[in-house]
Amino acid sequence: MVCRPGRIRTRCTGAGLAGHGSRAPARTGSHPAAGLRGRGRVVQRYVRRRRLEEAARALAAPGARLSVSEAAARRHLTDSSHFIRAFEKRYGTTPARFARRPA
Secondary structure (H helix, E strand, O other): OOOEEEEEEEHHHHHHHHOOOOOOOOOOOOOOOOOOOOOHHHHHHHHHHHHHHHHHHHOOHHHHHHHHHHHHHOOOOOOHHHHHHHHHHHHOOOHHHHHHHOO
């Protein structure tokens, strides 16, 4: 059973997985990804993708005056070199160029 992104947003916990024919993982807390041990990379990729999307939206907003590091930090992407590499891989351009592009 793959936990879909919508379910992660709505607290995909062990109880939410019980009806899908798989052994429900133990609930380890109230975090949205609680109980998804072994599926951590999928959750991490989803969270990273969402944070990159939010940072891109913030950088592209009309009248946005955020620096690249500010946009990253507000999305809890604290390593700016990693953020820039991940952003460039996803969008094909650096965050600075993305922010400067015409609307």
